[in-house]
Amino acid sequence: VEKMKRFPGYICQKTWKVGRDDPRRLIHAFKVGFSLTLVSLLYLMEPLFKGVGQNAIWAVMTVVVVLEFTAGATICKGLNRGFGTLLAAILAFLFEFIAREYGKIFRAVFIGASIFLIGAITTFLRFFPKIKKNYDYGVLIFLLTFNLITVSSYRVDDILKLAKGRFYTIAIGSGICILMSLFIFPNWSGEDLHNSTVSKIEGLAKSIEACVNKYFTDEESDIENIDNITDDRIYKNYKAVLDSKSTDETLALHASWEPRHSVHCHKFPCQQYVKLGSVLRHFGYGVVALHGSLQTEIRTPRSVRLLFKDPCLHLASEVTTALMELASSIRNRRHCSPEILTERLQQALQDLNTALKSQPRLFLGPNSPNNTSKMLALVAATARQKLEHNPSNLKPESPTTVERKSKGGTEAEKRVLRPTLSKLTITSLEFSEALPFAAFVALLVELVARLDIVIEEVEELGRVACFKELKHGDDAI
């Protein structure tokens, strides 16, 4: 009973949330209602009804099925439906023309056989990846229309008139849909893709920032709850990136049907967005690893971590800043300044390197004082060069794993183990205590290398999408 009482409140809350998350949904709902009313006027108003007759039903049907949330999806469906219907009508008339000469029984058999054949062939066609991706709906409508016309032709004499009327009403329906979606509060798939790319980059930036901050906060105040909340936030921010493949591809597909709606450029570069998305996913896998290294059971002693807190935070904040700058450059459709970003990242890497070198006890290889910085420069250089050599390579790129080590934190300063483990008698963990830190730093440096590829792709996007030139005032990040 208590549950039943709260049910309406729950519904209201949900409704409010769905509407607030994206107010365009509300507008879209009204658009659909309006289009449907418009199209039913064909049936309800006497003069219009005289023109189209019973076929008005088909206009209603078309509007229900075709009008989608974004303009691209509507056009894609509308055109698919239109061409599917047209092709099916032509084929059906061809068959009708052949069968016309013969007797009733032969015609029935002929119609049955052709339905079987066309049904089997088109169904098989729908398994072809390319057709499935672009024309699945069109093929379905083709099959539907073909069957309807062929079957009807058996009983109706003037099948041509029937088909013509039906085609007109479908055209009216499609036309209304396309007008509504293009001119009245249009939602563009391309726009959605653009925005989702921006928010994905920002999500990654937030994840990294939260990860690094969490790593260096004092776990004395280790309240499980707060911990979980942070974890959840980190997770939520990068999760959207990891599972973005199918959404991205659908949006890009629909965007490719949209007419250009920007003054600057010839065509919306959906493929470059997809490519950037795939690079971001690869970057995201790195963030997953970084997040994973937070959850290691064996923690590096706080004193060791504190030594490198500042340079690590600095590097992380540079990575975050760079990502945010990329996001804002995409949002404002202007070029970014990769040189400045890379320079600052290099500087942060150098600082970290200096800090690591300043602690010889925790550092390996005293005979080569300044190779690390060289190596770090190398990381960026190789990532860049590799990309230049095969820019179309979307596969995971060299996440040039560079490791920094620290000689096992002198004595076992502190062991932070989860309560469940404290029973185990692990008394000789000195060796391993600094290791998670080394892994953490390595992953952070790896992210920088991957970030370089992201920067490269964003630049490419700027070129293809004819972004604005970078004004001098914008440099200040």
Place this chain on the structure above:
Amino acid sequence: VEKMKRFPGYICQKTWKVGRDDPRRLIHAFKVGFSLTLVSLLYLMEPLFKGVGQNAIWAVMTVVVVLEFTAGATICKGLNRGFGTLLAAILAFLFEFIAREYGKIFRAVFIGASIFLIGAITTFLRFFPKIKKNYDYGVLIFLLTFNLITVSSYRVDDILKLAKGRFYTIAIGSGICILMSLFIFPNWSGEDLHNSTVSKIEGLAKSIEACVNKYFTDEESDIENIDNITDDRIYKNYKAVLDSKSTDETLALHASWEPRHSVHCHKFPCQQYVKLGSVLRHFGYGVVALHGSLQTEIRTPRSVRLLFKDPCLHLASEVTTALMELASSIRNRRHCSPEILTERLQQALQDLNTALKSQPRLFLGPNSPNNTSKMLALVAATARQKLEHNPSNLKPESPTTVERKSKGGTEAEKRVLRPTLSKLTITSLEFSEALPFAAFVALLVELVARLDIVIEEVEELGRVACFKELKHGDDAI
């Protein structure tokens, strides 16, 4: 012209490939053709036509739209269509009942208003995530039917008869679809999910094997081509895992509509498959990192790698074996023996540890001779315990990063740099040369920790899905 000539050959080749990849597609195509022919008999045969009349069209339409590749998808669509139609009919009659009393003009206005309202509300409903996921099609059909009936009711007097006839034919169409998909060469979504899980695990196993083998092969015979082919194979094997989320969820959704088709168990545990899939994805991110460490520009000298070749290969082969054993246990629907698997993995970890210890020059922390093995045991233990504490936790699990280090391979024995880099004057790389190796080993060990979670989930799957008990003869892996 040359291209035009080759076009038919290209088509044939494609068709052959699509058919050979999954012969069930061909069967499905014939099933659709057969069902369509069957349903058009309603229209073509005189006695049947007398029974259903023009409404036979709706049966044809239902078959085209509802009959899907797998039984689950067909049932899901069929039931959605059925209930959507029924609800819409009820609502439409209610409205009709209200409007009946009034004059023609009021009725037209009333119908228009109700179409607008219902159109807007249902469209908005489709944005609710839960409704979108499970009942999207049903809501669409509801809207469609409601509009058709409401609009028609304005001109047709005996709307009840019209609706009844339409409902019967839709029921006939849905019935044929469900019969065809359940009883004639049925394809089960659950079966597909099961098989895709098996092949994903096998793909991961192959990826890891190929990665490790490639890492330890002599790159003197470094022919770019072979390299790329291996890379492609590694990539292809784990790619399917990374992007499996949406496919998995769709299959699971459809599987949840399927009646049980196994004698052993009450219900197909689709949620456990989804959970296992998410754990596998997390495991896959680790494999991406491992693959990434192959592509590092700075390679560890061969001599260093050769020292640890055998234990590493051993560990990798144990991981591969364990994955293959898991895959085969799922395929044969029998329990696996986690103890044996874990034991063998532990053994391999120990061997690697011993090998690392036997080279003190390359190893850190001589004062603690046997802690590494303890730590490795700990890795497995913590992963296991963590899972037991919150088994529902699908977020990335502690990839307990354990790092092994090797003091920068004494002198720079060899530098294997890509040609593009050889110009740079990097003469002091001694320090960093052993680092990629440390990262590689660390990632391998991390994979073992994640493997433990996979084993746990497979066990759980075995429990939930009532797999067969493990026979004693099966132990031999």
